[in-house]
Each structure stands twice: as structure tokens, then as C-alpha cells.
Amino acid sequence: xxxxxxxxxxxxxxxxxxxxxxxxxxxxxxxxxxxxxxxxxxxxxxxxxxxxxxxxxxxxxxxxxxxxxxxxxxxxxxxxxxxxxxxxxxxxxxxxxxxxxxxxxxxxxxxxxxxxxxxxxxxxxxxxxxxxxxxxxxxxxxxxxxxxxxxxxxxxxxxxxxxxxxxxxxxxxxxxxxxxxxxxxxxxxxxxxxxxxxxxxxxxxxxxxxxxxxxxxxxxxxxxxxxxxxxxxxxxxxxxxxxxxxxxxxxxxxxxxxxxxxxxxxxxxxxxxxxxxxxxxxxxxxxxxxxxxxxxxxxxxxxxxxxxxxxxxxxxxxxxxxxxxxxxxxxxxxxxxxxxxxxxxxxxxxxxxxxxxxxxxxxxxxxxxxxxxxxxxxxxxxxxxxxxxxxxxxxxxxxxxxxxxxxxxxxxxxxxxxxxxxxxxxxxxxxxxxxxxxxxxxxxxxxxxxxxxxxxxxxxxxxxxxxxxxxxxxxxxxxxxxxxxxxxxxxxxxxxxxxxxxxxxxxxxxxxxxxxxxxxxxxxxxxxxxxxxxxxxxxxxxxxxxxxxxxxxxxxxxxxxxxxxxxxxxxxxxxxxxxxxxxxxxxxxxxxxxxxxxxxxxxxxxxxxxxxxxxxxxxxxxxxxxxxxxxxxxxxxxxxxxxxxxxxxxxxxxxxxxxxxxxxxxxxxxxxxxxxxxxxxxxxxxxxxxxxxxxxxxxxxxxxxxxxxxxxxxxxxxx
Numbered sequence: 001x002x003x004x005x006x007x008x009x010x011x012x013x014x015x016x017x018x019x020x021x022x023x024x025x026x027x028x029x030x031x032x033x034x035x036x037x038x039x040x041x042x043x044x045x046x047x048x049x050x051x052x053x054x055x056x057x058x059x060x061x062x063x064x065x066x067x068x069x070x071x072x073x074x075x076x077x078x079x080x081x082x083x084x085x086x087x088x089x090x091x092x093x094x095x096x097x098x099x100x101x102x103x104x105x106x107x108x109x110x111x112x113x114x115x116x117x118x119x120x121x122x123x124x125x126x127x128x129x130x131x132x133x134x135x136x137x138x139x140x141x142x143x144x145x146x147x148x149x150x151x152x153x154x155x156x157x158x159x160x161x162x163x164x165x166x167x168x169x170x171x172x173x174x175x176x177x178x179x180x181x182x183x184x185x186x187x188x189x190x191x192x193x194x195x196x197x198x199x200x201x202x203x204x205x206x207x208x209x210x211x212x213x214x215x216x217x218x219x220x221x222x223x224x225x226x227x228x229x230x231x232x233x234x235x236x237x238x239x240x241x242x243x244x245x246x247x248x249x250x251x252x253x254x255x256x257x258x259x260x261x262x263x264x265x266x267x268x269x270x271x272x273x274x275x276x277x278x279x280x281x282x283x284x285x286x287x288x289x290x291x292x293x294x295x296x297x298x299x300x301x302x303x304x305x306x307x308x309x310x311x312x313x314x315x316x317x318x319x320x321x322x323x324x325x326x327x328x329x330x331x332x333x334x335x336x337x338x339x340x341x342x343x344x345x346x347x348x349x350x351x352x353x354x355x356x357x358x359x360x361x362x363x364x365x366x367x368x369x370x371x372x373x374x375x376x377x378x379x380x381x382x383x384x385x386x387x388x389x390x391x392x393x394x395x396x397x398x399x400x401x402x403x404x405x406x407x408x409x410x411x412x413x414x415x416x417x418x419x420x421x422x423x424x425x426x427x428x429x430x431x432x433x434x435x436x437x438x439x440x441x442x443x444x445x446x447x448x449x450x451x452x453x454x455x456x457x458x459x460x461x462x463x464x465x466x467x468x469x470x471x472x473x474x475x476x477x478x479x480x481x482x483x484x485x486x487x488x489x490x491x492x493x494x495x496x497x498x499x500x501x502x503x504x505x506x507x508x509x510x511x512x513x514x515x516x517x518x519x520x521x522x523x524x525x526x527x528x529x530x531x532x533x534x535x536x537x538x539x540x541x542x543x544x545x546x547x548x549x550x551x552x553x554x555x556x557x558x559x560x561x562x563x564x565x566x567x568x569x570x571x572x573x574x575x576x577x578x579x580x581x582x583x584x585x586x587x588x589x590x591x592x593x594x595x596x597x598x599x600x601x602x603x604x605x606x607x608x609x610x611x612x613x614x615x616x617x618x619x620x621x622x623x624x625x626x627x628x629x630x631x632x633x634x635x636x637x638x639x640x641x642x643x644x645x646x647x648x649x650x651x652x653x654x655x656x657x658x659x660x661x662x663x664x665x666x667x668x669x670x671x672x673x674x675x676x677x678x679x680x681x682x683x684x685x686x687x688x689x690x691x692x693x694x695x696x697x698x699x700x701x702x703x704x705x706x707x708x709x710x711x712x713x714x715x716x717x718x719x
Contacts, residue, residue, distance in 0.1 A: 026257040027200065031145070031192045033253040039142045040097040050102050053094035056087045057111040064114035076128035077354040077547030084124075085139045088115050092146040109150070116143065120158040128354065129174070134182045137166045141189035148193075156194065163190040168206070177219040177229045178239040181207060181246045188250070204259040207250060210243075211265040215707060216325050216346070221268070223707050225276030226326040233348045234326035234341070236280050244277060279321040279330045280339070320426035320445055322419040324663065324710035327364070329419045329428045331445040336578035337371045338450060340392065340443055342430045344417035344665070346710075352404035356546040359387035361402040361409045366430050366441055368392030368450070370472075372516050372579050377472040380552045383540030389468040389558050394441065394454065394572075395434050397466040397562075416623065418665035418710045420648035427619040427648050429608070436461040436566070442608040444619045450576040451601065453608045459566030466532075467561045467572055469520050470513065474557040477515030479533055480582055484509045484525075493536040493555075497562075500528050510589065511559060512582045519577035519585050520559065523598050526571050529564030533557075571603060596634035613637035616653040622646050645672035653678075661714040662700045669704045673697060680717025 041049045061067055066084065073080040091112040094100050102108055125132045140159045144151055151159075166186035168175045175183060184207045191199030214220040219229050220243075227240030247269060254260045261269070322329045327342040327349075341364055343349040349364025350357050357363075368391050369378060388397045402409045412433035419428035429442040439457040443450055459465050480490045481498070485505035498508050508531045511520040522531070538556045542548040563570055580588065592598055600611035600618075607628045611618040613636035622628055622643050631640040641651065650661040660674050675697050679687055686697045696717055703711050 026259065027192065027195065027197070029257055030200070030253050030259065034189070034192060034249075035096075035145060037253060038249050039093070039145055041093055043099060046094075046097060046099050047101075049090060049097070050094045050100055052087075053091045053102060053108055056091055057108050060111050060115060064111070064118045066115075071122075071124065074127055075547065076126065077356055079126050079128070079131050079135075081124050082126075082131060082135060082139075084115065084119055085136055085143075088112055088119070089139050089143055091115070092143050096146045096148075113152070113155075116155060120155065120162075123158075123162070130179075133165045133167075134179060134186070137163045137186040138182060138189070141186050141193065144193040145189055151193075160190060160194065163187070169202075177210075177227075178242040178246075180210060181243055185246055185250075200259065204250070204254060207247070208261050208265055211247060211261065211269050213268065221272050221276075222323075222325045224323045224325045224711070225272055226323040226328065227272075227276065228326070230351055230353075231348050232346060233351065234323065234328050236277060240277075244273065275321075276323075278317060279332070319424050320421045321423070322421035322426055322428070322663075322712065324418060324665075324708075324712070327417055327430075329421065329426055329443075329445075331426060331450070333447060333578075335372065338368060338445065338576075338578070339371075340366060340368045340428050342366055342417050342428065343411060343413050344430075345413045345415050346417075346665075347413075348408065349411075350409075351407050352409065353407045354547060358404055359385075359401055359545050361411075362387065362390060362393050362395050362434070364411070365390075365393040365395055365432065365434060366428075366443075368443065368452075368576075370450075370518060370576065370578055372518060377474070377516060379473070380554065381471075381473055381556065382545060383542050383550075383552055384538045384554060384556050385471060386558060387545075389466055389471055389560055391468055391471045392443075392452075394432065394437070394439055394457065394465060394467040396437055396459070396463045397560075398464045399435060415666050416646070418648065418663060420619075420650055420661055420663040420712050422650050422652065422659065422661040422712065422714060425615075425617060425619070425650060425652070427621060427650060429621040429648055431623070436463060437465055440605075440608070440623055442621045444608075444610045446612050446615065446617070448577065448580075450578075451610050452572075452574050452576065453601070453603055453610075454572045455603050455608065456569060456605055457563065457571060458569045459563070461566055464565050465563040467563065468558065469511070469561065469574065469576075470518070470557055470559040472516070472557055473554050474513065474515060474535065475555055477513065479535060479557070479559075480512045480514070481508055481533075482510040482512075482585060483507065491533065491535070494534075495536075496533040498531045498533075500525075500530060502527065510585050512580070512585055513557065514582065517579050517581060519580045519588075521575040521577065521589065522573075523575070523589065523592075524573045524601060526573055528561050528570070528572065530562045532560045532562055573601060573603070595636060596632065600632035600634065602630060602632070607643075611637070611639065618651040620649045620651075622649075640677040642675040647672050649674065651676070655719075657716050657718045659714055659716040660698045660700060661712050662702075663710055663712045664702055665710045667702055668706055668709050670702050672700050672702065674700070676717075678717070678719070680719055682716060682718050684715035685717035 059066060069083050070080045091108050094102050095108050140162050144159045163186050166183040168180050168183035184203045187199050188203040213223055222228055226234050227236040229235040229239040251261050316334055317332055320331045327344050327347045329340050331338045343364030350360045352358055387401060388395055414431040414433055416431040419426055426445045432439045432441055437459050439454050441454040443452050478490050478492050482488050484507055500507050507525060508522055535557045537553060539553040542550045595613050602609040606623045606626055609620040609630045611632050613634040616637050618639060620630060623646060625646050628643050647662050647664040652659050658678050658680055662672050675695050677695050680696045684699045687693050688695045698715050700713050700715050702713060
């Protein structure tokens with residue numbers, strides 16, 4: 001989410017105004033803040049803006065058109081004609097921002113006015129409503145703000161006319177979320193430029209009404225602190241980012257004025273940032289923190305700002321967060337982060353509007369992205385991807401991708417999809433269906449590994465299924481493979497295939513990716529046809545997947561399990577080890593074997609279970625209401641549990657207590673029960689009535705309201 005660099009600047013730029021020397025007029029205060037924070041370039045970008053403005057002034061022809069712009073273009077995703085307005089904005093920024101070397105330059109001013117009048121006279125419009133009602137009005141009103149007293153009567157009246165196309169008060173279906181806030185931004189810009197107090201009051205009042213939690217069938221902040229837009233899509237990093245940046249900007253611009261956000265709404269926004277966005281920002285808010293009364297939230301905001309600022313003493317965000325309304329789980333550790341995106345009957349994984357995302361059919365099929373160190377191994381990868389071999393997915397690889405059907409794809413979506421989290425560790429599960437393939441899959445997240453399991457991987461046709469282990473950029477580095485016979489081989493660029501033969505020591509045991517330092521273990525061998533690796537430079541163009549014409553070349557790595565030609569029913573089992581050295585791979589395998597981690601992985605048609613003895617933790621998913629007993633023993637830890645209810649479960653234990661955490665993706669106002677071979681007391685903990693009692697029946701109450709369906713609940717029993 002590199003676009004969050006914008007949000008980073010907003011949260012950390014606290015020097016744009018001096019609250020000790022502000023005028024009394026709220027309108028003047030807000031106007032100046034909007035210019036400095038939202039319209040003008042940052043101090044670091046002024047010189048670049050000036051260079052561009054000089055170029056645009058020089059290349060403008062005598063009729064005030066730019067020869068390189070296609071004024072007949074009607075592109076609905078990228079509208080080339082709109083570049084005319086973008087260039088005017090750039091010129092006015094250079095002309096008016098403090099610190100510009102061309103401040104009030106007469107040539108630039110003359111060219112900007114002339115170019116602006118060309119646009120206003122022609123009033124070009126696009127088949128896509130967004131350009132007409134949001135994009136162009138935003139640029140036009142920001143230009144009016146920058147022109148100030150230098151705007152002509154014609155410019156003022158025509159820009160006002162254009163701005164009224166952002167008529168959010170008409171209540172169209174697309175006047176919601178980020179679109180709504182953009183439109184209100186237009187109204188506020190226009191009102192600031194024309195001293196319209198009524199517009200200011202109306203705009204801020206409606207904008208602040210949007211800072212609230214909404215139901216899962218509405219656009220906006222969800223009860224799990226994710227952000228939905230365009231239906232039930234998780235779009236925290238796109239439209240949600242736009243919404244958050246604009247809300248934050250106007251919070252700052254209006255603070256200590258009569259239009260400021262109230263305390264409860266400010267707290268809601270801070271919660272959204274710290275409990276939602278903070279988990280999703282992978283790459284490298286202080287002002288809001290100063291306004292928050294809640295000490296815990298204030299600390300979280302400051303820690304978030306410190307992390308964004310890459311401060312060495314920043315408090316790391318460590319833990320696990322399951323966004324139960326978005327089929328999305330994030331697992332964060334000190335030196336790695338993973339995020340998995342799934343799809344269910346409750347969510348829409350993506351959309352393919354305006355000729356974009358044309359190959360994104362499988363983007364909700366358990367896509368598991370992994371981030372290690374400071375490398376960004378997914379930047380500009382999309383034109384280079386094999387879209388049937390994305391990290392984590394299991395799909396048929398030799399059939400055509402589904403074509404975009406209107407705005408979406410024809411997905412098969414099931415209900416038993418979700419996860420469980422105790423805020424530190426988690427499990428995600430997905431009942432999977434795609435074309436001719438079905439499977440029950442789960443991912444178990446620990447400190448040093450992710451355990452990926454699948455059962456009932458059923459293919460009903462003579463097609464070929466792949467499970468993709470890795471699909472990422474690898475600018476440098478090699479791939480090393482270890483076999484069960486202790487042979488180790490290192491590979492550079494090329495295409496490689498390693499066949500599986502049952503019970504042979506020539507099978508692949510592990511894979512290591514240098515530079516990224518990621519390991520994959522196939523310790524528990526299960527039937528497959530081959531392991532494939534492709535490494536090398538690829539060239540692709542964004543036009544192949546969307547509306548933009550931009551070519552990229554990069555070195556790409558893809559690793560996959562080829563399950564073979566169907567029909568069949570198979571299982572798979574592998575582990576991902578983030579941030580491990582090549583030398584440590586055999587050592588870790590020996591360690592995990594001695595700790596019984598491998599032997600404590602248990603699966604059947606209706607149950608997936610794992611245990612990590614050194615952590616005194618276990619995780620389970622039971623796919624149906626059937627009695628299941630999980631029992632495992634190691635030198636460090638042993639446990640026996642009996643489960644009867646479908647759902648996802650975590651077990652953890654300390655010296656003084658043990659905790660069961662559970663969730664169910666489709667049930668509310670009900671209970672699930674677990675029997676543990678421990679004695680524990682407390683609410684929800686009932687020791688068995690046997691004379692020599694050795695077990696406790698733990699009863700967990702699932703959420704009582706549909707809006708919290710899929711949320712995790714827990715019971716702690718004191719020893």
C-alpha cells in the first residue's frame with residue numbers, strides 16, 4: 001500500500017500551521033490550512049512542481065492547447081483530455097505556493113488563465129460520471145482557491161457551475177463513502193473560494209456524519225474496523241485510503257474552529273486508524289493523538305505514527321487481526337507480516353469495472369502475501385503475474401480465466417469461510433470452490449511459521465490443479481532445494497520441475513529463497529505430480545490487465561505444487577518459514593521434528609489441527625458438527641481436546657490458566673463447547689462431575705448480533 005505515503009505525510013506534518021498565531025476568522029483559518037495541507041505541494045516537492053510548470057508554460061501553443069494531449073479522448077479509466085486540467089493545477093501551484101521560485105510569475109499566470117479559459121469554454125466531459133462529478137470539479141475548485149482575487153468573473157461563475165455537478169445532496173447510489181467525501185470536498189473548496197458560509201456549514205456537517213460504523217451491507221467503516229466500498233469489497237487501501245486521508249485532512253483543517261469534529265466522532269476515526277488501517281499498512285497521526293482523551297488510543301496513534309516514521313524506538317505492532325466482515329486476516333511479527341484474502345457469500349473480493357482487473361478472477365481464493373524485511377516484492381508485479389498462480393491459491397491452471405461479467409466475475413462462493421484470532425495468533429479457513437475444483441483449506445499462523453493444510457481437494461474433470469507457494473519479485477538471489485536424501489542444489493534463472501515418487505528420498509523436502517529468506521517445507525509428503533519453479537525476467541504491460549498502458553520488466557519467481565491431471569481427491573500440507581537463513585533450514589527441520597510439530601499436524605475430511613508445543617498453543621478447524629478428538633504429546637507439551645461443534649478454535653496455556661478462543665462464520669446467538677484435559681474454573685468453565693475429574697467442559701457464547709457474525713470469542717479458565 002505505497003499510496004499510504006500520502007497518509008504518512010498528513011499524520012507527521014505538524015508544522016504547516018502555528019496555532020499560537022492564527023486569526024479569529026474561521027473561514028480564513030480553514031482556507032489557509034486547506035491550501036497548505038491539501039492543495040499546495042509539500043516543501044520537498046516545490047522544485048519539481050516549478051520545473052513542470054515551466055515546461056507546461058513553454059509547451060502551451062498560441063491557442064492555449066497542448067499539442068501532446070488528445071482532446072477527443074473518451075477513455076473511461078484514464079481520460080487523457082483531463083491532463084489539460086491537471087497541468088493547470090500544477091501551474092497554479094507553482095505560481096501561488098510560498099517558497100516557489102516562480103511565485104506570481106507573469107508568464108505562468110497568463111498561460112494558466114488562458115489554458116483555464118480553454119477548458120471552461122469547451123467544458124469537456126467524459127462517459128464516466130466520476131470525471132464529470134468528482135475529478136474535474138475537484139481540480140477546478142482547487143484552482144479557484146489558488147487564484148483567489150485574481151480569478152475573473154467568468155472563471156468564478158463557470159467553475160461554480162462545474163462544481164455543482166458534485167451534487168451529493170441528490171442522493172445518487174454512487175454518492176457514498178469516498179465518492180461522497182470527494183464531492184463534499186468540492187463543496188467546501190467552492191465555498192471557501194466564494195465565502196459561502198452556508199456551503200461550509202453544510203459540507204462539514206455531512207462529512208462528519210460519515211464518520212460512523214455502518215452495517216455490513218453499507219459502504220463505510222465496518223464493525224471489524226475494515227472499510228467497505230462498492231458493495232461488500234474490502235477497499236481499505238484504495239477508496240478507504242482516500243476517505244481516511246480526506247477525513248483526516250479536514251479534521252486538521254477545522255480543529256479549534258466551530259466546524260471541528262466532535263469528540264465521539266474523532267474517537268471513532270482514531271479507532272478506525274489504529275484497529276483497522278494500522279494492521280494493513282505493510283510499508284514504511286500525531287495531531288489526532290493530541291486531540292484524543294482515551295489514553296490507550298492516544299498511545300496506539302503515537303506508536304502508529306512512530307512506525308510510519310520508521311523511528312528506531314517505535315513500538316512494533318505484533319499480533320494477529322482477523323477482519324471477520326471482510327474475510328481477511330493479518331499476522332504481524334517483528335520481521336515479517338502475512339495477509340490472506342478469501343471470499344465467501346458475504347464478501348466480494350474484487351471488481352472489474354472500467355476495463356480494469358480483467359484477470360483478477362482468483363484474487364479471493366486464499367491469496368497469501370508475505371512481506372519480509374524492507375523489500376517490496378509485489379511492487380509493479382501485476383502485469384507480470386500468472387493470474388492462475390498467485391500466492392496461496394489452489395485452482396485449475398489449464399483452463400481459461402473467467403471473463404469479466406459486467407462488473408464482477410462468476411464466482412462460486414461458500415459460507416464456511418473465516419477465521420479466529422486471540423489478537424496474538426490466528427487461523428484462517430476457507431471452504432473452497434472454483435469451476436471443477438473444491439477443497440477445504442486452512443492456514444495456521446505462529447511466531448516462526450505458517451502451516452497450510454488442505455483436505456478433500458477434489459477435481460472432477462481431466463484438468464490440472466496447482467497450489468502456488470510463491471509468486472513474487474526476486475530482483476537478485478537464487479533458489480536452493482533440499483531433498484530427503486540430503487542432497488542440496490542451488491538454481492538460478494530457468495524453469496524447473498521435480499517429480500514426486502511415493503516413498504522416495506529423491507523427493508523435494510524444502511525450498512529456500514535467498515534475498516527474501518523465505519523457506520518452504522514439504523516435510524509431510526502427500527501425493528502430487530511435481531514441484532515447479534520458474535525464475536527469470538518477464539515483461540508485461542498494465543494494458544493486458546486493465547486500462548493503463550505502462551510496460552514493466554522485472555525478475556519474477558513462481559513456485560507451485562502441480563497436483564496432476566484429474567479427476568482425483570487429494571490432500572496437501574506445507575509450511576512457510578519467513579525470515580530464515582539457508583543454513584538454518586536443516587537445523588529447523590530437526591528441531592521441529594524433535595518438538596513433534598510435524599507429528600502433531602492432524603487432518604481428515606472434517607478436521608484440521610496443529611500444535612506448537614514450545615508455545616503451548618494449538619489451532620483447529622472442524623468443518624461439521626461431529627465429535628472429534630485431537631490428542632498430541634511432546635516432551636514440551638501435551639493436550640487432548642474433544643470438539644463437537646463446527647468452527648475455528650485456538651487453545652493457549654500459561655502457568656495460571658488456559659484459554660479457548662472460537663468463532664463460527666454463520667452462527668450467532670448460540671454456543672460451542674470444547675472439552676479439555678485440564679482442570680479450570682471460571683465463567684464458562686465446568687469441571688467434569690467424575691470422582692477423579694481430569695477434564696473441563698468449556699462453553700463459549702457466540703456473538704448475539706448478526707453484525708458480529710464471525711467475530712472471535714474466548715473463555716479463560718483459571719487453574
